[in-house]
Amino acid sequence: MNLVKGGFLLTLASLALVGCGSEESSSNNGNSTGIEGDLSFYTSQPDEDAQKLVDAFKENYPDVNVQTYRSGTEEVISKIKAEQKAGDVQADVLLVADSVTFEDLKEEDLLLEYKSEELSEIPSNLVDPDGMYAGTKVMATALVANTANVEEMPDSWNILTDETAKGKTIMPSPFYSGAAAYNLGVFTRNEAFGWDYFKSLKANEMTVTKGNGAVLQAVADGEKSYGMVVDFIVARAKAEGSPVELIYPKEGVPVITEPIGIMKDAENEEAAKAFVDFVLSEDGQKLAAEIGYTPIRKGVDAPEGLQTIDEMNVIDADISELYQAKEDDKKEFETIFGQ
The missing domain is CATH 3.40.190.10 (Periplasmic binding protein-like II)
Known part of the structure; x- marks a missing residue:
């Protein structure tokens, strides 16, 4: 009787462990990523394009609430500098026009080093060697x-x-x-x-x-x-x-390559890294091409009517x-x- 009872309890325990394992596995698939919270996104992209990017990201990370500030690059940077002066930079992730702008932020120690795994498919000369920013298109x-x-x-x-x-x-x-x-x-x-x-x-x-x-x-x-x-x-x-x-x-x-980078004091670093990963991923680059940009990632074709960087006299x-x-x-x- 004790053996039967012990075997029954062991079976229950095993089922419970299997159940926990299945639940954990399912939480890392589909729409449950474990990444959540608010993400502040500053960009110079046109409003419609920025919204398409955010919408596509949220399909993969539905628990992240993305708040977007959009203006011309110079005005975006002016806002960041004003926030820096006030001691509270609001942006988590930044995507603006050119690498010169990011060099300025890098010099002022405002960027977080992050070397995404997706960088292996991006031309190395279009990526900051210190991992502070990377071109996106x-x-x-x-x-x-x-x-x-x-x-x-x-x-x-x-x-x-x-x-x-x-x-x-x-x-x-x-x-x-x-x-x-x-x-x-x-x-x-x-x-x-x-x-x-x-x-x-x-x-x-x-x-x-x-x-x-x-x-x-x-x-x-x-x-x-x-x-x-x-x-x-x-x-x-x-x-x-x-x-x-x-x-x-x-x-x-x-x-220009419209780089992306993460601010050093990002409040939601995990979501910011996920956002960078998505933008540089094959899906993110295909989205860029669908919107009408020449992708920066190897193996993703340029839209009709645009030259690739290999075709351009730069x-x-x-x-x-x-x-x-x-x-x-x-x-x-x-x-x-x-x-």
Whole structure:
């Protein structure tokens, strides 16, 4: 009798352990990840794109409540710097335009080192070697032309300084757009352009507006004939029927990678790491391509109408030099354009 009773109790105990094991296993599959809480996401991505990214992340991590702050890169960083001064940076994870901006944050010891396992599929030259940030996509700044206003499409940046385009051109401001700030540094350090090119842009009555979206809108509406703008929004607008053409000038294009990083004092570090992992994962990169970006991950194709980084003639400059000179560059731009 005691043997039977003992065997019965042992069986119950075994079933209980199996049940616990099954419950634990199920909590790590499907929609139960164990990662939860609030996540503060600061980004310069367009609102709709940022929301698609957040929605896709939440399908995998439904217990994470993502709160998004979105503006131009320069304004996002100004907000972070103001929060830093107040002693309480609110952002957990940051995704903005360019690596120069992240170098600034890295220098100020505002970033957390995190080397995601997904980095093995990202080109190493597009990742910070110290693990503070990593590129998430490839975004070139190219030319956009209005197909109703322009009969013969140009193949050179020189169209923006040509007499025939006087008063018909537009570009984003480096005081708002991180891509524009990066481009300014790259162009002015390239001997084919330099500061004389920007003086010529001013002389040819180049309009400077707040961001890339405003540039595209002005060209699409026919208000301007040519613009300097990030490539993906042109390809997207053209696919939707807008009268615009994307042109990669023969002299080459500056490229940003819209890096992602985690703030050093992130309140929800676990969720922030999961967010970075998702953005760099195959699923996250396929989502980027579906939205219209050129993915940075190996093996994920670029959307129709966009060049891959292997196809681009990239013009660049030393990142550390760009970082050191960024504010001086903007002051010189202000002197020329009176921003």
